[in-house]
Amino acid sequence: MKIIKLEAIRGFVALYVVIHHFILFTQIYSLTPAFIKFFFRFGREAVLIFFLLSGFVICVSHQKNNTDSFPIYFRKRFLRIYPILLFTFFISILIFYLNGYQFSFVDFKSWIQNVFQLQRINDEPGWKIEPFLGNLPLWSLGYEWWFYMLFFPLIYLLNRFKIKARNNIYVVLLFSIISWILFIIHPSHVFLVLNFFLLWWAGFYCAQIFIEHRDFKLEDLFPVLISLFIMVLIIGLPIAKDFFIENRSIAQINKNFPITNYLYNYIEALILIITGFVWWKFNLFKFDLVLGWFKIFAPISYALFVIHFPVIQLKLPCIENIYLILILKSAIILLLSCFLEMIFQPWINKLHKKLNLYFISPNYVISNTKTNNIL
Structure with a gap:
């Protein structure tokens, strides 16, 4: 839909x-x-909108195909992301070759890391794994792919323990708080991805409200707003203390990693959802x-x-x-x-469908081929 x-x-x-x-x-x-x-x-804000939209769309898709197993879910996500991504890698290599660039083993290593969605922004803590050949937008794909992978096991556990839809945002909030504490103790990109999952789930939660009521009411959105606000307080209060009481500059606060950007993500998510709600109320x-x-x-x-x-x-x-x-x-x-x-993606989808039919039911394919030849 x-x-x-x-x-x-x-x-x-x-x-x-x-x-x-x-x-x-x-x-x-x-x-x-x-x-x-x-x-x-506002490029970072645009990516945040993508995260919210992605969570929303996955919720709608899950509502339609909630009987899918993880292999089916994974295959769908893989087919949507990777064919075009791999073609993009090829285009990047071709363009850099035309630009006179000399490739090295480092570039091959970077390609492998990007295939496994390990790329990130330069100023993030941990290993410096840049988007392949400087294709900067791919940093956000490194987040979104892992959001997809986190979604299925989490939704399985929520259903297993029969946690109501209205309360699942609090589970993800707890998940994000723990991840943030671990990030502060040991700064790592992994903990950052786990923490930002709440931003993606905020879109998922809003979709749940829409599917149930075909409308948005403030009381329905309260759980997601309060969850985002709690993360603003958890991240923001130490920053406010450093800035207003200890008189540290933003540059000093961000010396080890861009912590203020992480705070802005949650503030901006709050603003975006509230703005969307107000606009909705004005039809x-x-x-x-x-x-x-x-x-x-x-x-x-x-x-x-x-x-x-x-x-x-x-x-x-x-x-x-x-x-x-x-x-x-x-x-x-x-x-x-x-x-x-x-052209390319539909061709990949058709190819996948043919291969899927062949491996699942070869007799059907043989029978179909004979029938087509007769016709």
């Missing part, structure tokens, strides 16, 4: 991230007016005018997200006009995204 307005938001956010990176990582930065720079500076006033038309980008949003940054890095030495370069790269990004989502 697709919710058109969510599709529009997804399309908008994907396009927003592309423009954000065009402004930030190309020569047009110096030519861009200050107010446009400001509007497109999503002018939604179609503001965001509705972005739904045309929704079908290619995933490919758009993972493929655009390598193309931005492509060198075009034979062209000097900055705006022409911008137009050409934008066209390449859109064409590749359309190819991946509308």
Whole structure:
């Protein structure tokens, strides 16, 4: 089941991230007016919206296919993420080769690490595992993939212990609090992923409310709002103490890792959900005018997200006009995204279906083949 307005938001956010990176990582930065720079500076917030949307969509999908086993669930997630991701790796290698880059064993090691979704942002604690060949947006995929993997065992345990839907957010909150305490004791990317799972589950919880009531009431959203607020207090109170009482600067507070960014994630999630609730109560006033038309980008949003940054890095030495370069790269990004989502991914799905039928029921395939030959 697709919710058109969510599709529009997804399309908008994907396009927003592309423009954000065009402004930030190309020569047009110096030519861009200050107010446009400001509007497109919220790349991290855009990724947070993706996390919330992802949790929401997985809830809707789970409601529809709640009899799926973990192998089936895993296969679905794998088929949605990895074919396009692996193609993106190939495009990145091709672009860097054209740019004159010399590959090394370090790049091969980075590729393996990215295949296993171990990539992260540079300033995070632990091993420095960067997105493959500098494809920065992939850091968020390293979170989202593990959110998917955490979801199924958790939902199984919640059902096993018969925990009501309204209370599952508190279980995830406890999970996040413990992870944060462990992170403070021993800073690790693993504990950070476990802690941020609450952000993803906030979207899942909101979907539960929507599926049950087809409406949002403040009392229904209270559990998710209070859970996010508790994490704001747990992370924020030590920061406030350091800043206001001990007079430490933000740079000093973030000396070991960007702890204020972790706080902002929870504050921004609160703001986004409250804003969405208020807009909902005003019947999503002018939604179609503001965001509705972005739904045309929704079908290619995933490919758009993972493929655009390598193309931005492509060198075009034979062209000097900055705006022409911008137009050409934008066209390449859109064409590749359309190819991946509308041709390549459907082909992978059909191939998987044929292989699945072959391995599960070879007699059916043989019989089908004979029938087709006769026809």
